[in-house]
Amino acid sequence: MKAKIALITGGYTGEAEVSFKSSAFVNSQLDHDKYDVYLITISKDAWFYTDKDGRQYPILRESFTLPLNGETISFDLAFIMVHGVPGEDGRLQSYFDLLDIPYTSCDALTSALTMNKGYTKAILSDIPELYLAKSVLLFESQRAEAISTVESNLSLPYFVKPNAGGSSIGMTKVKESAQLQEAIDKAFDAENTGKQVIVEEFVTGREFSEGIFRNAKGELVVLPATEVRTTREFFDFEAKYIPGLTEEITPADLTTEQQERAARILKEIYVRLNCKGMVRVDFFLENGTDKFYFIEINTIPGQTAQSFIPQQVRAFGMKEGDFYGELIESALLSAK
Incomplete structure (x- = not known):
């Protein structure tokens, strides 16, 4: 029997627009012969499933189940693709923990902590080779x-x-x-x-973004880095989402030593923050010193075809659908 996956999109902030794009791409790449995928939108006004004909069916929030065609569907896993509140700050994770439903992202505590940039830096402050502005x-x-x-x-x-x-x-x-x-x-x-x-x-240097995830075998896998070059003052909202303002080079032009150092630091960040699933770490290599400066960590990174993680997955030689399948299988295994 195929696993029933709730692919969750939307959210309570302006980032919902990005969430819809991310979830649409993930849905297009998942193996629907292996998984029954239900696209579920959450907003402040309603939580609902949308079928292929555009019909909407409400989710029962007390149990996170879906009454549909005379039966009640329970989900084996929540694939969280909600950027910002409540998908990235631990609220959805706490809800699913209460209902004993596994999910693909970091747990509630890690999600809440990493949404707080200052608290995150305090936890990471003594990692070898890592510098903080x-x-x-x-x-x-x-x-x-x-x-x-x-x-x-x-x-x-x-x-x-x-x-x-x-x-x-x-x-x-x-x-x-x-x-x-x-x-x-x-x-x-x-x-x-x-x-x-x-x-x-302000730290002056080359800016990078790099993904890391735990696969179904329990191994930590560091993806190739992306270098970000923007015509803006910095990598702001417009630079992220308006085509033509930013050049993204994947894989980044890094020396073997820089790649190995970045991988060591990313793995330590992942473990130190007790991350799960996929996360993305943004960092600078400072001009003149080549020091690795932490910028921030993203626990629900964007997943449009042009987003950093899909770029890096392809550069790694992996298909996006296989990557998302690894996240699902890893989360299901860890829940047993």
Whole structure:
């Protein structure tokens, strides 16, 4: 009997638009001869399954089951493709834990932790060969004195960004003090980002993004890195999603030593944060020093055909459908 997979999309934030694209691609690549896949949309207003004819059927949230054609469908696994809230911050994971339904992503604690950039950096602070940009974490209660806190602890230029959230929403590169207040307000006021702001000293270097996952054999597999070159000031929302603003080179032009060092660090990050499934780590190699500077970790990385992970899977010599199958089988095995 085929495993019943709930492929979950949508979400409660502006990142839902990306989630729909990611889930559509995953659905197109999965082996439907092996899995019964049900595309399920979640929003603040409704949770529902959409069939191939566009008809919608509500999900029973108390049990995460689907009444359909006179029967009630229970799912063997949730394939979470919800970027942002509630798919990436631990809420969905906690819900599925309560219902004893396995899922493909990191667990609730890791998901919640890694949505908080400042807390994540604290956990990773003593990993060998890993460097962290000097930073300050600002809470809403400290908003009035934010300017003085930043300027007394950090040197220009700064990166100002919400401490939670994704897709570079609410981020600003600040080159002079006069820009700082506007940047801090923008980050604090970004929707669904937790009313916390992290400000980091800017690191100048080559920017990379690299995936890592645990396969069905339990092995950690590091994918080839992607180098990101953008015509923007930094890799912001527009650079990520507007064609032509960014050049992405996969596999990246890295020396053998750089590749091996990156793999060591990524594996340590994965283990230290107790990750599961696939994650993506963004990092700089600093100009002049070649030091590996951690930027952030993404526990539900984008999965459109052009996204980093599918690019890297192809460069690794693997088909996307086989990759997603590995994630499903690994999650099912770990749940036994």
